[in-house]
Amino acid sequence: MSLDPELQAMLDRRRALNLPSFSAGTPDDARRSFAESHAALPPRRGARDVTATDETVAGPNGTVKIRRYRPAGTTHGRILYLHGGGWVFGTLDGFEPVCRQLVQDSGAEVISVDYRLAPEHPFPQPLDDCWAALLAVADGAPLAVMGDSAGGNLAAALALRARDRGGPDIALQVLLYPVLSPDFERESYRRCGQGDYLISTDDMRWFWDHYVTEADRANPEAVPLAAADWSNLSDTIIVVGGYDPLHDEGVAYADTLRAAGVRVVLRDHPGMAHGFFTLVDLLSASNAEVAAIGGLIADRLGAA
Numbered sequence: 216m217s218l219d220p221e222l223q224a225m226l227d228r229r230r231a232l233n234l235p236s237f238s239a240g241t242p243d244d245a246r247r248s249f250a251e252s253h254a255a256l257p258p259r260r261g262a263r264d265v266t267a268t269d270e271t272v273a274g275p276n277g278t279v280k281i282r283r284y285r286p287a288g289t290t291h292g293r294i295l296y297l298h299g300g301g302w303v304f305g306t307l308d309g310f311e312p313v314c315r316q317l318v319q320d321s322g323a324e325v326i327s328v329d330y331r332l333a334p335e336h337p338f339p340q341p342l343d344d345c346w347a348a349l350l351a352v353a354d355g356a357p358l359a360v361m362g363d364s365a366g367g368n369l370a371a372a373l374a375l376r377a378r379d380r381g382g383p384d385i386a387l388q389v390l391l392y393p394v395l396s397p398d399f400e401r402e403s404y405r406r407c408g409q410g411d412y413l414i415s416t417d418d419m420r421w422f423w424d425h426y427v428t429e430a431d432r433a434n435p436e437a438v439p440l441a442a443a444d445w446s447n448l449s450d451t452i453i454v455v456g457g458y459d460p461l462h463d464e465g466v467a468y469a470d471t472l473r474a475a476g477v478r479v480v481l482r483d484h485p486g487m488a489h490g491f492f493t494l495v496d497l498l499s500a501s502n503a504e505v506a507a508i509g510g511l512i513a514d515r516l517g518a519a
Contacts, residue, residue, distance in 0.1 A: 216485035218412075218458050221498050226411060226488070228255070237301065237414070238421035242334055246304040253309050259496035261315030269307075274347030276340050280329040281348050282307045284318045292357035292386070292516030293324040295373075297345055299364030299490070301394075301414075301422030302333040310363075313493040313505065320509025323359070323516055326352050330369070334425040338437045341426075345369050346376060353383035357519035359512055360388050363492055364461070365422065367393025371439040371468070374448050385449040386519040389508060391492045392455050395464045396440040397423045397432060403462035412458045412488040419460060440468060445475035452480045452511055454504065456487030480511065 218226075229252055237245040264287045271278040294317060298310040307329050314325045330344035349360065362370035367390040374388045399408070399416050408416030427437045435442035451472055455465035462483075469481040484491070487500060492508075494501040 216457060218488065219486040219491075219498075219500055221500070222486070222488055222491060225494070225497065226413070229413075230411060236418060237303075238417045242303050242332075242425065245301075249300065249304045249309070256497060259312050261312035261495050262319035263315070265315045265318045267311070267315075272348055272351035274344050276331060276336065276343060279331075279344045279347050280307070281351075282311075282314070282327045282329070284314050284325040284327070286318050286322060286324070288322075290324045291322055291513070292359065292519065293326060293352060294321065294359045294361050294389075294512065295345070295349055295352060295370075296325050296327045297330065297360070297362035297366035297369045298327065299362070299366045299391075299493070300332075301418070302341055302365045302368075302426040303422060304332065305366075310493060312495045316495045316502070316505045317509055317512075320506045321512040321516075322509075323512060337425070338427045338431055338434075342369055342372050342376075342436060345373055349373055349377070349383060357386045357516040358383065359516060360385055361391070362389075362393070363391035364489065365394050365426075367391050368395060368439065371395065372436045375435055375439060375442060378447055387450050387452065387512060387515045388448070389452045389512065390454070390465065390468070392459050392461050392489055393439075393453070393465055393468070394419070394422070394461060395468050396438055397427070398440075398464065401463040401467075403464075404460045407458055407462070407488075408460045410458070412460070413490050414460060416460060440464060440471065445472050445477060448472060448475070448477045450478045450515060452482065452508065454482045454492060454508065455484070456489060456491055457483070457485035458488040461489060482507070
C-alpha cells in the first residue's frame with residue numbers, strides 16, 4: 216500500500232523547511248528542529264469543550280509538571296499520557312491537541328506528563344518521573360497508561376514496573392508505534408529506515424544512545440522486549456504504521472504479549488508513517504484513529 220496522500224503532503228511540506236535530521240546535531244539542535252516543525256503547522260487545538268490545568272507532583276528527581284485535561288461532564292476513568300520525542304524533546308504544549316481530542320473521544324480524564332529529558336536526564340530518570348505521576352494520580356479509578364514512540368516505551372515500562380511492584384492497578388496500556396528494542400536489523404528498519412518518514416535508523420540509534428547506556432540495555436524497564444516474563448500484564452492496544460521503522464517491533468511485542476496470555480488488540484495501518492496519531496485536525500486518519508482508540512479505551516475503562 217502506498218503512503219497516505221494527506222500524510223505524504225505533510226511530509227513534503229516538512230521537507231521544504233530544510234530541517235536537519237534529528238541525529239545531525241546536538242540535543243538542543245533537535246529540540247529547535249522539533250519546535251520549528253511544530254510552529255510551521257496550521258493552528259489547531261483538538262476538542263475545545265475540555266478544561267486544562269497545570270499541576271506538579273513530587274518525584275525522586277524533584278517536582279514533575281503534569282497537565283490535567285477534563286471533559287465538561289463526568290468521567291469514568293483516566294489516562295496517563297506520555298509524549299514522544301525520542302526521550303530528547305517533546306513538550307506538554309506540543310501534544311495538547313491529541314490530549315484534548317482523547318478526552319472527548321474516550322470520556323476519560325487525561326493527564327499528560329512533562330517528564331525530564333535525556334541526555335541531561337538519562338534512564339531511568341524519565342521513567343521515574345512518569346512513575347511518580349502514576350502514583351500521584353492512581354486513586355482507584357480505572358486507569359490506562361498511554362504513550363507514543365518514546366512515550367510508548369515509557370508506558371510499557373510502567374506496566375512492567377506496576378506488575379512487578381504490586382500496583383498501581385493498570386486496566387489498559389495503549390502503545391502508539393512504541394520504541395521497544397534497539398534492534399536496528401528488523402525488516403521495517405531495512406525498509407523504512409533510510410526513507411523520508413520523519414525518523415530514520417540513524418535518528419533511532421542517536422535517541423537510544425542519549426537515553427540508555429549499553430549496560431542498561433538488558434533492563435526491561437529500558438527495553439521492554441528484553442523482559443524475561445510478560446505474563447499478568449494489563450490488556451494492551453498497540454498501534455503501528457507500515458511506513459515506520461518501528462513497525463516490526465510493535466508487531467513483535469503484540470505477538471510476545473499474546474503468547475504470554477495477555478489480551479492484545481493490534482491496529483496496523485499500512486499507509487501510515489511514524490507520528491501520525493498525534494496529528495489531529497491535520498490528518499483525517501489521525502482523527503479517525505483517535506476516535507477509534509478513544510472508543511476502545513472507554514469500553515475497557517467502563518468495564519473496569
